[in-house]
Amino acid sequence: MLNNSTTLVKGIGNEKAKDxxxxxxxxxxxxxxxFPFRYEDYRPKEIQELKHEDRATLIGTVQSESTVRFFGKKKSKLSVRILVGNIxxxxxxFNQHYLKPKLVVGETVTLTGKWDQHRLTITVSECKFGVLDSQGYDPVYSVGGNITVKGLKKMISSAMxxxxxxxxxILPERFLTSYKLIERKLxxxxxxxxxxxxxxKHARRRMVYEEFLLFQLKMQALRKFHRENSGGTAIRIQKDDVELFISNLPFPLTIAQQRVVKEILRDMESPYRMNRLLQGDVGSGKTVVAAICLYAxxxxxxxxxxxVPTEILAEQHYHSLKxxxxxxNVTVELLTGSxxxxxxxxxxARLQSGQVNxxxxxxxxxxxxxVFEHLGLVITDEQHRFGVEQRRTLRNKGQNPDVLFMTATPIPRTLAISIFGDMDVSTIDEMPAGRKPIETYWAQHHMLQRVLGFVEKELKKGRQAYVICPLIEESEKLDVxxxxxVHTQLQQFFTTYQVGLMHGRLHPSEKEAVMKQFSANEVQILVSTTVVEVGVNVPNATIMVIYDAERFGLSQLHQLRGRVGRGDAQSYCILLADPKSDVGKERMKIMTETNDGFELSQRDLELRGPGDFFGSKQSGLPQFKVADMIHDFRALEVARNDAVELVTSEYFWTSPEYKSLVMFLEEEGVLAGEKMD
Structure with missing residues (x-):
């Protein structure tokens, strides 16, 4: 019945149904x-309770004749004295002069508007004659097209x-009782x-938990069937050899690296195909973890x-892993388009015969x-740079090999357990000992000469610098x-140094050539757009200048900053910005306060919201009606734990108490073998 068309609701015809x-x-x-996205609070207030510029509802009596002043063609201002309590x-x-005849002395009025404490004035947006008859909470819905809030409320009322x-x-009794949730209908x-x-508040709390539980049940069921149907291979790792390899490394593993290595090796040894995301901040040591797993x-x-996404990054990994x-006695080879x-x-030929390990x-x-002889482990670095098909094609080169995705973009736990709910997530949340934090400064554009002087000091020490800009060419729309x-200006300023230019419109071979020159110190200053964001390793580069830094999100600024600080020398990041907005100022402040990518990504999420965190192209974000992944994070964690417990238990699939939840999974197609990549 509830899945009937809206045309079966009284008062809704074909035209309204289309709207x-x-x-x-x-x-x-x-x-x-x-559901409403917020509520207007029409509860009458005492003037003593109000703060300056509060939105308020006041009940009072008209004390004077109203006066009207007209200005411009259609504009008017009506003023009247009102007694509220004893004030x-x-x-x-404004522009409501037609109310003048109704504002009779002695008449009771209910006014809603903006309170000016200094002038004892209320600028009225809504006026009702008499005392309010509603409960004081008015739901506000998102509407558009031919649908008005009033019309929508009427239709919802009719449907209810x-x-x-x-x-x-839909929720089992045990959850309603243990979490003190009200029933669905109520x-x-x-x-x-x-x-x-x-x-x-209570109604929303109940629906938030329901939305998260249903979403997580779907993710966990997909994960369960994915694991059971993936036909993975149990890799019999020679543990003594792996321990010897780790003990021979030129540096000790951090506790976080030890933890993620254990998690990954445990997956590799299981009969299920591994589907794991390894996330770690720039410089946290993901490559050495990859080396241990490949050796295992x-x-x-x-x-x-x-x-990996680029040839230069492939070469970097090749040299370090080799x-x-x-x-x-492990044979490592490099294969790129070149x-x-x-x-x-x-x-x-050697790969197919098994001579290349x-x-x-x-x-x-x-x-x-x-063609591989016996592919057992596939690692994809910066996996978001590859399409689903590309990742699947590589995976199909073996008999259900284990798959490890790596990313240097720290994803807040909130998003990780939502987007990657069907994937296991390992996190390196600790930096190797002895690594110097990058010193970050915020400078305004009028200080550019001082900034360039600072860059020159570093260049004189034999160091190199990145200069990042938001756009390739001049734009009339954006003054950035x-x-x-910038490339032209810096060539004129730094006459004794080579200034290179890199941007997204260059052919991949041209980009590679510029990066090779920079890596070899044939170019000392690299002016670039954000194409250098991922994966380039130039230990001699110690300074990063970012023009118009307020135009970037925190996570992107942090990724750019991570291009420096890869050698032994102290490195610096200078943010050139004149932010007009509070959000822009807040970003600059946060960047100068912390080097922790996970803290930054969480703050970025709070400032921008989940939709913007990944950019508009990210399609994996779930759409919730009332739940908010950031503010309702605790409920998301609880729902996830409950979903894991249910899906992995026998009683969930057989007990009548959970029938409605199992039916939900059937309707969603999860039990019919649908699966996510």
Missing amino acids: LEALGIYTVKDLIEY LLTAVF EQYGQIITE AIYKLHYPKSFEDA AVTASFQGALM GLLEPM IKGKKRKDIL VLIGTHALIQDEV QNAID
Whole structure:
């Protein structure tokens, strides 16, 4: 019944149903679950309770004749004296001169508007004659097109009257009791018609938990069936060899690295296919973790593959992994688009015969001609840079190999357990000992000469610098520094140094060439757009200048800052910004206060919201009706733990108490073998 079309609700014809569809309302269920996004508080206040510029509702009596002044063609200002309690104040109405005849001395009025404490004035947005008859809480809905708030309220009211009685409970009794949640029917009613703030709060709390539990049940069920149907291989790791390899490393592992290595190796040894995300801040030591896991696969006679987004990053990984693995008799090879002819054929032949143990490369790894003898572990670095199909193609090069995704973009736990709910997440949340924190400063544009003087001091020590700009060329719309102009200016300023230019419009081979020149110190200053954000390792670069820094999010600023501080010398990040907004100022302040990527990503999430955190292209973010992943984070954690417990237990699938939740999973197609990548 609740899945019926909205046209079966009294007063809704085909025309209105079409208008509702524009709001995403197709069924009766959609309509009664279209909840207010906030409530207007119309409870009358005492003047003593109010602060300057509060929005307030006051009840008083008209004490004087009203006066009207006209200005401009259609503008007017009406003023009248009102007695509220024992305080005489002025009520001001803009462009509502038609109310003059109704404002009779002695008449009781209920006024809602903005309170000016200094002038004892209320600027009225709404006026009702007599005392309010409502409960004082008015729901506000998101509307658009031909749908007005008044019209929508009428339709919801009609739907609740007709169908409200058949709303059924979906949560098991044990959760309602242990979390003190009100029943579903009452929660929906109270969200639309709260009599008090407490009413709305309890109703919302119940629906938040329900939304999170249903979402997490879906994720955990997908994960369960994904694991059971993935037909993974139990890799019999030679633990003594792996421990020897770790003890021979040139530095001790941090506690966080030890923890994630244990988590990953445990997955590799299980009969299920690993599907794990390894996240760690820039410089936290993900590469050495990857080396240990690749070596572990090799000890069990499997091959490993590491796919990265760019050739220069592939070469970097190749050199560091070769240095670590070759002393242990592991053959490491590099395969990129630049490797051609006889050398390429030789690598491919040795890979197919099993003589190459570890292959590192770009998306060249997923071409048809690349055949592994016995692929056991696939690692994808900066996995968000590859499409789903590219990752799947590499995975299909073996018999359900274990898969490890790595990212240097710290994802707040809030988002990690929402987006990657069907994936295990390992986090390196500790930096190696002895690493110097990058000193970060915020400077305004008028201080540019001083900033460039500071850059010159570093260059004289033989160091190198990055200069980042938001745009490639000049834009009439945006008054921000662009890379081409800045490149020209810096060439004129630093006449004795080489200034390079890199941006997204260059051909990949041109980008590679510029980066190689910078890596080899043939270019001392690299002017670039954000294309250097991921993966480049130039230990000699100690200074990062970011023009118009307020235009970037915190996570992106942190990623850019992480390009320096990779050697032994002290490194610096200078944010050039004249932020107009409070959010911009807050970002600059936070950047100068902390180097912790996880703290920054959480603060970024709070400032920007989850939709903007990943940019508009991120489609994996769940859409909730009332729940908010940031503010309701504790409820999200509880719901996730409950979902894990239910899905992994026998009683959930068989007990009548959970029938409605199992039916939900059936309706969502989870039990029919749908799965996420």
